[in-house]
Amino acid sequence: MTIFAFGSIKAQNSKAYLGVSVGYAIPGGDGSENLNSGINLGFINFGYRFSKTWGATLNLTSSGFAYKNVGSLGVAVFSVGPMYTASLSDKLSLDLKPQYAISIVGKEKGTGYDDATLKGTGFVFGSSLNFGVTKGFKLSLNLDYTTGKWNELDMGGNTYKVTTKNSVSSLVMGAGLRYNF
Numbered sequence: 108m109t110i111f112a113f114g115s116i117k118a119q120n121s122k123a124y125l126g127v128s129v130g131y132a133i134p135g136g137d138g139s140e141n142l143n144s145g146i147n148l149g150f151i152n153f154g155y156r157f158s159k160t161w162g163a164t165l166n167l168t169s170s171g172f173a174y175k176n177v178g179s180l181g182v183a184v185f186s187v188g189p190m191y192t193a194s195l196s197d198k199l200s201l202d203l204k205p206q207y208a209i210s211i212v213g214k215e216k217g218t219g220y221d222d223a224t225l226k227g228t229g230f231v232f233g234s235s236l237n238f239g240v241t242k243g244f245k246l247s248l249n250l251d252y253t254t255g256k257w258n259e260l261d262m263g264g265n266t267y268k269v270t271t272k273n274s275v276s277s278l279v280m281g282a283g284l285r286y287n288f
Contacts, residue, residue: 121243121287126152128249130281132170134180136254136274142180145172147279149249154190154202162190164204166231168251170277178218182275184253185210186231197239202247204233211255211275223262227275229255235283247283252276 128149134142147170156162169183188206195201213225232254235247257273259266 121156123155124153124245124285124287126245126247126283126285128152128168128247128281128283130249130251130279132172133278134170134172135276135278137272139276141175142172143175145170147277147281149281149283152283152285154204156190156192159194160192162192164188164190164202164206164233166206166233168279170279174218179216181214181216182277183210183212184208184229184231186253188231199239200237202233202235202237204231204235206231206233208253208255211253211257213257213275220262223260225257225269225275226259226261227255227257227269227273229253229275237285243286243288245285245287247285249279249281249283251279251281253279 130147132145132147147168149168151167154162154164165187167185172180186206186208188204191203193201208229208231211227211229215223231251233251235249238246240246254276257269257275260269
């Protein structure tokens with residue numbers, strides 16, 4: 108594999124970063140056999156370092172999947188957790204980010220269940236390979252696996268407990284841009 112990196116900023120020289128990302132999302136879990144792969148957007152990718160190697164991360168992402176027959180499913184994930192950073196060189200670092208998914212929300216469109224909202228919790232196992240670009244900016248290659256369970260279904264003003272066929276997961280391969288400050 109050939110890696111191109113520019114700039115001379117170390118990841119550990121900054122205390123925090125804020126970024127965005129886009130990626131290819133592969134659905135998993137119960138009912139995923141009826142879904143096509145889709146797109147993932149990372150609206151908020153935030154990290155704060157307490158030391159050169161340890162920190163915390165907070166993320167808000169959303170994936171969109173089309174059903175094979177009709178309609179679509181949108182899944183948003185809000186997660187927080189620790190971050191371990193390994194400096195591989197002056198221009199290259201690896202972040203490992205296990206996170207608790209405080210909220211996983213699913214919403215369908217065009218399926219006849221447009222007023223239904225699925226809610227759940229889970230875990231995200233994230234990683235980012237970060238490349239220096241210019242002072243402050245870094246590019247990242249990301250690999251994230253999310254797994255969880257739907258716990259509730261809100262529909263027609265009523266909330267129902269979900270207890271069967273309720274697993275949800277996705278594998279996201281993507282790229283991002285972050286600003287270190």
